[in-house]
Amino acid sequence: MILTFPDGSKRTFSDGMTGIEVASEISPRLAKATLSCAIDGVHSDAFRPIHGDHSIKFFTFEDENGRWAYRHTASHVLAQAVKRLYPEIKLAIGPAIENGFYYDFDAPEAFSPDDLRRIEKEMEKIQQENHPLERFELPRAEAIAYMEQLGEPYKVELIHDLPEDATISFYKEGDFVDLCAGPHVASTGKVKNCKLMNVAGAYWRGSEKNKMLQRIYGTAFDKKIDLEAYVTQLEEAKKRDHNKLGRDLELFTTVDVIGQGLPILLPKGARVIQLLERFVEDEEQKRGYLLTKTPFMAKRELYKISGHWDHYRDGMFIMSDSADVEDPEAEVFALRPMTCPFQFMAYLNRPRSYRDLPLRYNETSTLFRNESSGEMHGLIRVRQFTISEGHLACRPDQVEEEFKGCLDLAKFMLDTLGFSEDVSYRFSKWDENDTDKYIGDKASWERTQDMMRVILNDLNVTFTEVDGEAAFYGPKLDIQIKNVHGKEDTLITIQIDFQLAERFGMVYTDADGEKKYPVVIHRTSIGCYERTLALLIEKYAGALPTWIAPVQVKVLPITDRAAEQSKVVAAELSNMGVRVETDLRNEKIGFKIRESQMQKVPYMLVLGDKEVEQSLVAVRSRKDGDLGTMTLDAFSAQLLKEIATKAR
């Protein structure tokens, strides 16, 4: 057989050699490192014989595919270990994931940390026993019978749901067999350096209607040093966690009696958010937005028009004088979960002409959403939050241009805050198999989604398409960001809506005298301020860029003799609009510096007898340490420039 390598070279091998055997003819080192391979571009086992002419590419741990096979095999070793220790436990699924793998088990009780250690030991044993992996296929009926015989109902269900023509493959390692599409590495001996991280509940097939299974998360690396580095990296990431750092730095706190998802923004956190809000509002004003201020609540009837009452009820806080919120006689209010219907009322204030469009409304808007109790997380998932909401009414011919403007604004914000490299773009579409969740018909959804896709392609946005993530009224471009734990959330969203204008009777009179419905773009320019603050804290490990630092300069007299001059310096800076504090306490300068440093204050001005005498300030930066003495004018000029340019 003739095999073609990635560099285009061809070589002849005897038919039936395995990928690893081929690799060993190239170099023993490659053979040892090879975990899996691609045959004609299809990811495959490297331990299976190859027949005929193909292209071939080997994967080691350096390749995503290689890591995937390695960790997927690790998940099988985990399942094998669990079955050895607890034969009554049923197997569900166990894929490789980013940074590791998991396996779901139907276990009578949750695994304890002790159980994990036992399982980990058993996995090491299985690794040392070095069982080769063997692949075999069975016809559907036999496959089902086989899994029934093994007493694995979840596997039986999986096989039932496979398409008629699917190849049903199994992998065997020693006494353990699992239904699996593969590929895997050649033997359990290859899978070293596994670590079980934690246990979590997870619904069978991801549906809350199904039974909750026990999921064990683990990771595995080919080199021990890489595993250790990964564990260290996780610990380091935790130190940046906004939920810890934000509290330590007194940006926010929470109180039991106020409730879940309702954080208190302390003076420093409130200041940062105020700065962000002003920045966003000013930028939006420059871009032709009209500011509104609309009520935080409205009668049930408004949400019935918008569709929220039918499609978002669970997410709303409803207040009623009757126990039955559907009672037609009752007066029922709900706190607003979104600003759209309110800004639509501003549009409806008077008749609109095609000349009025595009009409861009913005509002720094506080919203209330009744998130499920298990969802809340620091400042990232809360029940009350403030967002830079905006709704644009435009003519169909203006949609692309306006969408572009929204994206440009979003990118400008990301750039200013330093998030540009950290985000990914998600085109969130509806789920055509679950149409009850949405308003509007299939044709209009497809039309809108196609239009959005064209716009995104025109704008050269690199994005992934995901079904089932749309808003109930339209598709979204979501700009996604990961927190310090690797969990992804939406930071910014831009949505196209062909539905709500009609529902609200929003029209404009076109040039031809016809009444037409405008297209509505819903958008945020940065995400909700609480979430943005959280991500800023994590990105900068609490050391916020000077322009948004709650305290920018701390003046530190060495002795009381410098106190008066310190107050003068602070007052001068304060008059320039600098956020400055003075530490007049009777403490040693090292102590004051330590505290300011831990509070991540960008600049410290140290004043002793020398500085007072020469009318200078000794500047210390939190980043670069002692910068030496200079005049206050020289320092403030440099500082004001840094603030004005929003340097990071």
Added chain:
RNA sequence: GCCAAUAUAGCUCAGUUGGUAGAGCAGCGGUUUCGUAAACCGCAGGUCAAGGGUUCGAGUCCCUUUAUUGGCUCCA
């Protein structure tokens, strides 16, 4: 909402098999006036998250609630 873990002073943590709370830092008072990441001495500070139960006796065991954390589901 579901599966788990956790909850002791403002913070970080001790607290033996159940015998009615302890340290460091922070705070307050004093001494010290000091040159770039922690001066010294003293004082005060806790219904052990809340409520209920078992027990002669509960921070410790059990139940409920609340909050926090990690997942799942859901979402900005």
